Amino acid sequence: MSKKTLKKKTVIRKKTNKKTDFFVHSTAEVEDDVQIGQGTKVWHFAHIRKGTRIGKNCIISKSVFIDSDSLISDNVKIQNHAIVYHQAIIENGVFIGPNVCFTNDKIPRAINPDETIKSSDDWEVSTIRIKKGAAIGAHSVILPGVSIGKFAMSGSGSVIAKDVPDFALVFGNPAKIQGFVCFCGKKITDFKKEKEKTVGQCQCGLKIELEHKIYKLWQQADNTRKIWLR
Numbered sequence: 083m084s085k086k087t088l089k090k091k092t093v094i095r096k097k098t099n100k101k102t103d104f105f106v107h108s109t110a111e112v113e114d115d116v117q118i119g120q121g122t123k124v125w126h127f128a129h130i131r132k133g134t135r136i137g138k139n140c141i142i143s144k145s146v147f148i149d150s151d152s153l154i155s156d157n158v159k160i161q162n163h164a165i166v167y168h169q170a171i172i173e174n175g176v177f178i179g180p181n182v183c184f185t186n187d188k189i190p191r192a193i194n195p196d197e198t199i200k201s202s203d204d205w206e207v208s209t210i211r212i213k214k215g216a217a218i219g220a221h222s223v224i225l226p227g228v229s230i231g232k233f234a235m236s237g238s239g240s241v242i243a244k245d246v247p248d249f250a251l252v253f254g255n256p257a258k259i260q261g262f263v264c265f266c267g268k269k270i271t272d273f274k275k276e277k278e279k280t281v282g283q284c285q286c287g288l289k290i291e292l293e294h295k296i297y298k299l300w301q302q303a304d305n306t307r308k309i310w311l312r
């Protein structure tokens with residue numbers, strides 16, 4: 083590759099209009115009817131499909147794919163090669179690790195029983211929702227219809243098949259609740275019951291409040307069969 087070609091390929095294109103100011107790398111593909119908020123950066127070879135809304139100050143890293151009609155709030159980081167299938171909802175401050183894979187079809191088939199290829203009308207979308215501040219570890223797979231709670235965290239390579247409560251730490255295949263984490267991400271080790279809540283104290287000084295029934299059920303399960311809650 084000549085120096086001239088290399089230079090041309092690494093130019094960052096800036097798109098500006100009256101309301102927004104954001105960056106889209108020249109190799110990224112942003113389809114029609116996509117909204118991108120102020121301060122958001124879309125990097126090399128990312129592909130954002132039509133109808134998607136992205137908020138302010140997000141980072142959409144190299145080779146990320148975001149399918150149509152997805153809703154992404156502010157301050158979201160989506161790392162390299164993550165795949166966000168359509169109609170996903172990602173709330174404020176969420177971290178999506180590299181190679182994370184969203185899914186949205188509970189009964190995947192390429193063809194119908196008569197062996198004709200399935201069209202977009204031949205299957206039903208199951209929406210994934212990732213709530214505020216949650217973090218999804220690298221290479222995690224999120225199954226259709228799953229909701230991940232506020233500030234919850236999944237370990238790398240998890241297969242998340244069921245809903246995750248707020249502040250829960252999950253990992254494994256299938257991912258199970260392994261404990262609870264603070265806003266800062268550290269594991270909580272000190273819990274106290276206060277009225278209807280269980281309050282966890284982090285070494286950083288912050289406290290988290292858990293529904294007592296969720297903490298109690300988790301505590302009662304033995305280490306090899308930690309509970310899952312729907």
Ligand SMILES: [Zn+2]
Binds near residue numbers: 267284286287
């Ligand atoms: Zn903390």
